[in-house]
Amino acid sequence: MTSEIARKFKTSLVAVKKVRQLESTDCGVACLAMAASIPYCDARAVFVEVGISDRYKRRPFSSNFKDLGKALKAAGVNSRMKRFHDWNCVGQAAILKVFVRKNNWHWVFAGRDSELGLFVHDPATDLPSFESIPEDVMCIDFVAYRPSGCFIDIKPIESGNCL
Secondary structure, eight states: OOHHHHHHHHHHTTTSOOOOOSSTTOHHHHHHHHHHTOOHHHHHHHHHHTTOTTSSTTSTTOOOHHHHHHHHHHTTOEEEEEEOOSGGGOOSEEEEEEEEETTEEEEEEEEEETTTEEEEEOTTOSOOEESSOOTTOOOEEGGGOOEEEEEEEEEOOOOSOOO
16 A cells, blocks of 8 residues: 555544444444444444344344434434435435345445545445545445445534524
């Protein structure tokens, strides 16, 4: 990896620290941690607090759009559901449903970086993914992620505005 690319890669994604899921069904917990910029253990506590942790005995911490929206709200993250048409509709930060196998989907965190463009943090892997792959950076091919239906758009916290 060239030193310039390495510097950009290491510094540009600092704003969104990648969080790995710990179990096969807690990708929503990891995505909440990334969206809220909180540690995994705090995101997991939010899931417990709002009653998502053990609702499905065989798939603990699994979540759907309603569940994840509830957890985001409890963590103080402003979000809304939007229809996915293409990658251009993804703003600064989002949580997307992507298919990994037939009838099996998974949450991933996506965002935009000022230098590297659109990226995906998949909580199931250590490797990032970029729309425009940086030279000499090991990553997952962007086309591996196939969002479908709706996604959760993460809105930045607005400060200084009083209503």
